[in-house]
Amino acid sequence: MGILDIKKSLIYDAFEDNEGLLNFNQVKQLGLSYYTLNLMLANEEIYSDERGLYSLPNVYVDEWFCIQHRFPKGIFSLDSALWLHGLSLTVPFQPTLSFPYGTNTKKLKLNNILPIVLRAHYNKGIEQLERQPKQFISLYSRERTLAECLRPIYKIDIQLISTAFQMYFKDKKYNLDELYYYGKLFKVTSKLQSYIEVLT
DSSP: OOHHHHHHHHHHHHHHHTTTEEEHHHHHHTTOOHHHHHHHHHTTSSEEEETTEEEOTTOOOOHHHHHHHHOTTOEEOHHHHHHHTTOOSSOOSSOEEEEETTOOOHHHHHTTOEEEEESSOTTTTEEEEEEETTEEEEEEOHHHHHHHHTOGGGOOOHHHHHHHHHHHHHTSOOOHHHHHHHHHHTTOHHHHHHHHHHHO
């Protein structure tokens, strides 16, 4: 076995340990040969649909995971979070992500992202969702998302919100304490109360 074969073997082992997916940082941390990786890429032994993200040919790379990889500080929120949580049947036309205050939104908009830049509460209620094996994305909790969607500033469709609340209470895993916490945080307690009274 030649040196190139040994380097390829190490790369394949790393892919196997990571469900057929590697990012550039992992390649660096594991001390793998970047030259060999690019050679494998040129020979179509591996693929890279997203810059700095590599996969074996038989691995499906989730589009939402690709967005997260491209914009790691982004947290899926509002209508996108509703859909990802299974609280909406409407696939968002544009992915909505929240970012910390000071984020430059020009690149985000060019990538068809609807950015929400937050002055406060960016870090509250963040959860991880595994879309495919080892493909994690960040999104806000169901309770935060429902309460935040009630804020008039976002102009979320009333039918979308109504359906989301119905689906949320239907599965019996609802958390009223969390809902009221976020209702108070976003100053939408009275609106929230009207949904809770009807659906519980």
